[in-house]
Amino acid sequence: MDERETIERVARWLKASRITVVLTGAGISTESGIPDFRGPQGVWTRDPEAEKRATIQHFMASRDARVASWKYRRASTVDAALPNAGHFALAELERKGKLQALITQNIDSLHIKAGNSLARIVEIHGTVRDFVCMGCGERGPIDRVIARVEAGEEDPPCRTCGGILKSATIAFGQNLVAEDLERAQSAASSCEVFLAIGTSLTVTPVALLPRYALQAGAKFVILNAQPTPYDRAAAAVIRGPIGEVLPAIVDLV
């Protein structure tokens, strides 16, 4: 079956589905200029040591790691990035009443910028929009901390308790928020169509979500340029660029 036929088939499934759940990964944001981790130009494909530096243990134990992380964040393009055609297609799918839950591993806020409603999104790996204090749990807009870094504080401490501040993202070695994981699992367990978009499906526990969907008898669709461990279990796999394939599917729904 060629790609166009598969696109039409997936669109028919979406049209017929009463509950559709989408899981997105870093691959939906590469066309917005944010590199993924494991694609050909991925951060870890190019620098395997970076994976070790991304752990919570390293961040908590090393002031140098925190200084480097705030410096990296100041220079990063993530705050200025704009949604692309793939993100807009998912916002359109929601407007069409055909997207019940959007689980994202991305921390870049681009689904929200594209117009998906926060109530339907589970940001399972957190968000760069906020900071959190690792001591007292205080949370707020990250801009406040970035302003302090720009004013010369290399590793700004919490103003309430003196604890270590971090962006409200989930680092490797850090537990997910239990409530978010439950929402994601319950959505996957009750859907009729489950779309995995731009994810290598290798980061657990998120990578286990397709199993819940498959157990529920959902049609499982993968949109990803590279193979994933689930390709054989999927009802359809599409390799074309997300920014082209996803709008083409949503147009037909």
Ligand code: NAD
């Ligand atoms: P990943 O890097 O493991 O895999 C991304 C996949 O997307 C790759 O298989 C790649 O081939 C595919 N891909 C990239 N661009 C594509 C395109 N235009 N069309 C089709 N396929 C494309 O990503 P992951 O599975 O999300 O896991 C990475 C982890 O890193 C996640 O936990 C996420 O939190 C984090 N992360 C987030 C961002 C972000 O917020 N944008 C960026 C990098 C990493």
